Amino acid sequence: MSKDKSLENLAQKGAWISILAYLLMSTIKLSIGFFGHSEGLWADGLNNSTDIIASIAVLIGLKISVKPPDEDHLYGHTRAETVASLVAAFIMMTVGISVIAQAFQSLVDKGTEEPSLMTAIAAAFSALFMFGIYKYNKQLSIKTNNASLFAVAKDNLSDALVSIGALVGIIGTWIGINWLDTVAAIIVGFIICKTAWSIFFDASHSLTDGFDQELLVSIKGTIASTPGVLYTCDLKGRMHGNEVLIEATIQVNKSLNVIDSHNISDHVEHQLLEKHGIQHALIHVEPYL
Template sequence: MDKHSISAEKGAYISIAAYIFLSALKLTFGYFGDSKGLWADGLNNTTDIIASVAVLIGLKISKRPPDDNHSYGHLRAETVASLVAAFIMITVGLQVIYSAIESFFSQNKEAVPDMFTAYVALFSAIFMYGVYRYNLALSKKTKSASIQAVAQDNRSDALVSIGAFIGIIGATIGISWLDAVAALVVGMMICKTAWDIFHAASLSLTDGFDEQHLQEIGQTILLTDGVKDMSEIKARMHGNEILVEATIHVNPLLTVIQSHDITVKVEENLLKEHGVKHVIVHIEPYVFQKKGTRH
């Protein structure tokens, strides 16, 4: 395993440790401090533990070499793990929303969150923002999409804790329903995060690819020396790797070796400009046409 893989796993381990610490802190003080918002925030962090563990497992499995049943390797293990985490998160998110609505309509007007729960929420926001900055820098260093997703989740959690802090403050100054509303918002943010993870994972697993990015890749191929035209280009995600297939047209008078050299240039340009490591280039003879062709 290379050092970048080890660094990416380190980021997942740090997130797991942070979420275990914060979830225990929030659930404890949320329960004894009568804060539905902080309690919901703690439940949110428990789902983050599961998501981070799923990313860690995916990172480990994805580094396995190709075998008889996986000719392309195991890179999609990260994507499958993200999908599993999304289903778990949406379940918890819906439960938090249900509890918040139930609390709103049956709340005890005299039950006011302890002011100390607000300090816990504020501390959690600052703490998680620090974890976010660390994992964001790590994702750029390792070029790991999964760690980048973890970093964005870290930032969302910091914002959720700020929301819980505002809700608790509101409840302590006499707006008794605000704490339940904060819990409702937290539940919706959990569901939103789960949907984003599900959407990205399902798009990848069904070989979907961003159209604008595909056009940028195609433009890089067309600008490669020796490429006269391009009639087809396809791309898909395989874990964090981009797989590209393209049909290019070259001078029909070139030798096989000269044509091959052009494909090598295409591969080098895609690696340099887009980080694409896996490219299949099919060569066709270029037929001159008066309109709609490149010279």
């Protein structure tokens, strides 16, 4: 299975941008959070440190996915992207649970030092910066139809929300609402966990050969409307990374010869490519009785 190298390069570019962004943000937030006495910003910096690991996992998945088919992987390696999404989901879930646990721990052992102004500026800048990275990677994931990069984009959005939560907590401390820091952290933690669950569900659904039923109905309609196809049966679809694999049995006029029947199957494959972008379809022809 060959993939558009330019699209794969774009996807890898998005992963690299996330890694560099996380390196920058984690350095800023860990240092300012420590010296500025903000536990929320410090935790946010630790969050970005774990995101570096998730982004590296996605990048490795992208690198593996472009490898050509070999004797052990006759369908290619594109599912490495989906496995990378699973890794990112597990890391995000761990971070989300950690954020929630730290928030509850703060109810028992709350710091007394007031965060400095610089911590609020750092949190606000981080939220805006990561939201920009999220928008960029989301557009790239749509353009490249890349699931693992979309998972990275969702993680970028979660990080922006974490920084907003840290900012709210800092401001709450300034105005005397100390418990606001804890509430914000808990909410953000649940948002991260929800995002991780969404990524995990999509990736596991794909890996277990789950398929969009609405898309399958649309594909069946395309096949059935192809001239020469009298009946469509035994239609199956699966995802292989970001590629769609289709298997279908069509019935044609039993009086047609092999060449004419084959031409109809070729026409079906052309229609699937033109209308749905499906490059890999296995069409079996049977006589209509």
